Amino acid sequence: MLGRKLLVAAILALGIVAAPVAAHAADTAAYDRLLARYVVASADGINRVRYAVWSSNANDVDALNAYVASLERDRPSRMTRDEQLAHWINLYNAVTLQIILENYPVRSIRDIRSETLDPRGLIGPWRTPRVTIEGRRLTLDQIENSILRPEFNEPRIHYAINCASLGCPNLAARAWRAGSMDADLTAAARAYINHPRGVSIDAQGRIRVSTIYRWFAADFGGNAGGVLTHLRRYASPELQARLARATTISNYNYDWALNGSN
Structure with a gap:
């Protein structure tokens, strides 16, 4: 027994046994500073990103790249559910910013194509491998559709991840955090649903909603009735009243223009 203890002590002294890897490696404060500097809340309720200024600042481009690299060192398998959510949402959004900055102006x-074709016909960068998490090489498409949606079963995720487009829910001006996850998801849902790009109703009572609710209908009840129920849950009292008797959705719309700002 004594010999074994001495052997273990010798191994530890030589540094042969690796220290356990921490679950969290990402520098959230650094990401917060970047978002605060470059995400601008516009008068029309849409958060826009100062891509032109950011792309010309090499230090801040490097800082974003360093943040993504730190997320790659994270170990989400060792995190709580809300910590995992924060990790994957921040990763998705930060990589999206990376992609735009690497290709700016667009x-x-x-306008940015994937390395492989999307069998659904979706054009964009979502099927290019970008990051490696716990040994798994991932695309944005896999983060959204193989991890976030099936593993968390949380429709409000769609209000948290951002695809750099005017039609998308706002890119938050700070990193997502586990401690306020539920409240922040609810706030994001309300902000989008009560904005015209989420839901609008014309003088004839016809309802137009974001195409997000068609692309991901399965996450919102599977049909128009389920979508409308979801919308009423987060609608303002005025919008709830207008949606009260609605049974159909007349049209879907989405603006793919870049959510850029000068």
């Missing part, structure tokens, strides 16, 4: 994220 009019739309769809």
Whole structure:
């Protein structure tokens, strides 16, 4: 027994046994500073990103790249559910920003093509491998559709991840955090649903909603009725009253123009 203890002590002294890897490696404060500097809340309720200024600042481009690299060192398998959510949402959004900055100027994220074709016909950068998490090489498409949607079963995720487009829910001006996850998801849902790009109703009572609710209908109840129920849950009292008797959705719309700002 004594010999074994001495052997273990010798191994530890030589540094042969690796220290356990921490679950969290990402520098959230650094990401907060970047978002505060470059995400601008516009008068029309849409958060826009100062891509032109950011892309010309090499230090801040490097800082974003360093943040993504730190997320790659994270170990989400060792995190709580809300910590995992924060990790994957921040990763998705930060990589999206990376992609735009690497290709700027572009009019739309769809001007940037993937390395492989999307069998659904979706044009954009979502199927290019970008990051490695716990040994798994991932695309944005996989983060959204193989991890976030099936593993968390949380429709409000769609209000948190951002695809650099005017039609998308706002890119938050700070990193997502586990401690306020539920409240922040609810706030993001309300902000989008009560904005015209989420839901609008014309003088004839016809309802137009974001195409997000068609692309991901399965996450919102599977049909128009389920979508409308979801919308009423987060609508303002005025919008709730207008949606009260609605049974159909007349039209879907989405603006793919870049969410850029001067």
